[in-house]
Amino acid sequence: MFTLTTGPVAAWPEVLRAASRAIPFDHDPQFLRFYEALARKAQVALDAPLPPVIVQGEAVLALEAAAASLIGPRDVVLALVSGAYGGGFATLARRHAREVVTLAVPADEVIEPGQVQEALRARPDITVVSLCHLDTPSGTVNPADPIGALVAEHGAFLIVDAVSSWGGMPITPVSCSADLFVTGPNKCLGGPPGLSLVAVSQRGWERMRARNLRGSVLALLDWEDAWRADRSFPFTPSIADVHALDAALDLYLAEGPEAVQARHTATARAMRAGAAAMGLSLWPRRAAIAGDTVTVLRVPAPLDTGAWLDAAREGYGVTMAPGRGETEGKVVRIGHMGPSAQPMFAVVALTALAGAARRLGLDLPIGMGVEAALASMP
Numbered sequence: 423m424f425t426l427t428t429g430p431v432a433a434w435p436e437v438l439r440a441a442s443r444a445i446p447f448d449h450d451p452q453f454l455r456f457y458e459a460l461a462r463k464a465q466v467a468l469d470a471p472l473p474p475v476i477v478q479g480e481a482v483l484a485l486e487a488a489a490a491s492l493i494g495p496r497d498v499v500l501a502l503v504s505g506a507y508g509g510g511f512a513t514l515a516r517r518h519a520r521e522v523v524t525l526a527v528p529a530d531e532v533i534e535p536g537q538v539q540e541a542l543r544a545r546p547d548i549t550v551v552s553l554c555h556l557d558t559p560s561g562t563v564n565p566a567d568p569i570g571a572l573v574a575e576h577g578a579f580l581i582v583d584a585v586s587s588w589g590g591m592p593i594t595p596v597s598c599s600a601d602l603f604v605t606g607p608n609k610c611l612g613g614p615p616g617l618s619l620v621a622v623s624q625r626g627w628e629r630m631r632a633r634n635l636r637g638s639v640l641a642l643l644d645w646e647d648a649w650r651a652d653r654s655f656p657f658t659p660s661i662a663d664v665h666a667l668d669a670a671l672d673l674y675l676a677e678g679p680e681a682v683q684a685r686h687t688a689t690a691r692a693m694r695a696g697a698a699a700m701g702l703s704l705w706p707r708r709a710a711i712a713g714d715t716v717t718v719l720r721v722p723a724p725l726d727t728g729a730w731l732d733a734a735r736e737g738y739g740v741t742m743a744p745g746r747g748e749t750e751g752k753v754v755r756i757g758h759m760g761p762s763a764q765p766m767f768a769v770v771a772l773t774a775l776a777g778a779a780r781r782l783g784l785d786l787p788i789g790m791g792v793e794a795a796l797a798s799m800p
């Protein structure tokens with residue numbers, strides 16, 4: 423079986439072994455010290471200003487916690503929407519904000535910094551901005567760093583969803599000036615779904631303290647000091663996932679952020695060279711706005727998305743993902759994340775897609791696709 427999905431990804435064997443370790447008592451001093459070391463390790467990996475919150479739930483819960491913890495009834499939120507996750511955050515924000523202003527672009531496009539600048543000028547009362555860096559269902563990547571600089575200049579708080587990009591692409595909480603930066607282990611880090619990481623800036627904590635949401639699974643504030651060995655947890659952490667995260671971060675740091683990113687980039691390059699040679703087109707309007715951790719391909723006529731993916735899975739044991747929201751029924755998505763971010767997996771995906779298409783009556787030039795993928799590898 424080849425799991426070439428856009429998350430969850432097949433976790434690394436070392437990570438799964440760590441998840442199977444015996445569960446200690448969460449108040450055991452040794453576990454408390456281990457947890458503090460893990461939080462500091464995560465801070466190093468994220469290149470974050472402070473130890474991040476290890477949220478006890480996968481990333482959608484962390485995004486909802488970010489909205490509930492930071493946004494209050496006096497806030498005007500600018501939701502930047504270039505796809506399903508950006509749009510989903512706007513919905514979460516509406517539960518808490520006085521008003522949510524959306525700046526939306528078509529799902530095969532990205533948000534330009536100039537558009538953000540204009541939106542901030544038009545509404546000086548905007549206090550929070552939300553951005554999904556790489557909107558995974560469409561595979562497009564927004565220019566988070568220049569957008570973050572504009573938001574910081576305006577004085578608003580910035581919430582960034584980097585769940586599917588961090589680790590595989592060059593973005594950090596500091597590079598994009600995020601006050602809350604959400605990511606997770608089950609994409610580029612190659613861990614299981616179950617936890618997420620939220621890096622918070624100093625002023626992000628100050629704002630959350632002023633807002634004072636406590637006593638809730640959505641309250642990030644409850645976890646502000648929980649990473650310290652001399653503090654206890656608001657509730658029992660998901661210890662098996664915590665062990666797994668520790669192992670995933672060890673692998674990430676041992677390989678090195680640049681090498682991990684290069685592996686993701688090389689896989690995307692091979693996949694795209696092969697897809698183009700087989701006559702398949704990207705969903706993003708321009709190659710320059712396509713992220714490196716997922717390749718989103720338009721489904722060519724006369725194929726049907728579900729039938730194509732089923733034929734790839736049943737015929738060749740290769741699992742890839744369909745679209746979601748705007749891209750549902752229009753695309754197939756090949757993840758290059760964590761363990762699947764290795765250039766030869768592009769060859770696996772290309773041959774499975776072409777073999778499956780042939781079974782369904784559409785001939786794609788398999789050989790040309792494989793040649794082009796191989797030629798892209800140094």
Ligand SMILES: *Cc1c(COP(=O)(O)O)cnc(C)c1O
Pocket residue numbers: 428429430480481482507554556557558583584585586615
């Ligand atoms: C995967 C992902 C999430 C988390 O959602 P899942 O329920 O794990 O799919 C959030 N944001 C983005 C951009 C993602 O790709």
